[in-house]
Amino acid sequence: MQINTAIYDKPVQNINSNSDDIKLREQTDSFEALILKIVLDTSLNMENHLYPKEAGNEIYQSMYKDSISQSLSGSFGYSDLLFNYLKELQENQKD
Template sequence: MQINPQIYNKPIEYINKNASDVKLKEQTDSFEALILKYMLDSALKFDDHLYPKEVGSEIYQSMYKDSIAQSLSGSFGYSELLFNYLKDIQKEV
């Protein structure tokens, strides 16, 4: 197998310079929501041996954790940190 060097010699574009700050903030908030979802998945275990799991309870719990993560995103600081980092990279490029 031979590697095409033209693919790997292209410069990396970190951020589209035409993108607005609002779109970038939305993306960093979404990333923070993803991080929070993983944290909530490990922190909130709804396993109760007294009550058996019902059909669809895992879907409901996943949706519940998604809504919590979406509502908390943007307030933990990961989004702001990533936003500022990406804006600094955009200035350098």
């Protein structure tokens, strides 16, 4: 399978009112949120050796990173890139 690199130069497409496009955008935003969550888990090490760990500290940190990744998803470009790529694949399969 060869990847068409011309899709990276296309402007971001607006989402049609088509329910399939809306569902696809939700999925690509969720995928971007997952990528951001992994980056945040790696980069935000919130351990402080001066204070003992509280009960449930890891749960709160995970919830905090989840909320950050959900709020940032859709703004980094991975979602747009994946959406455009999948839409082009879908259009090529129709032809």
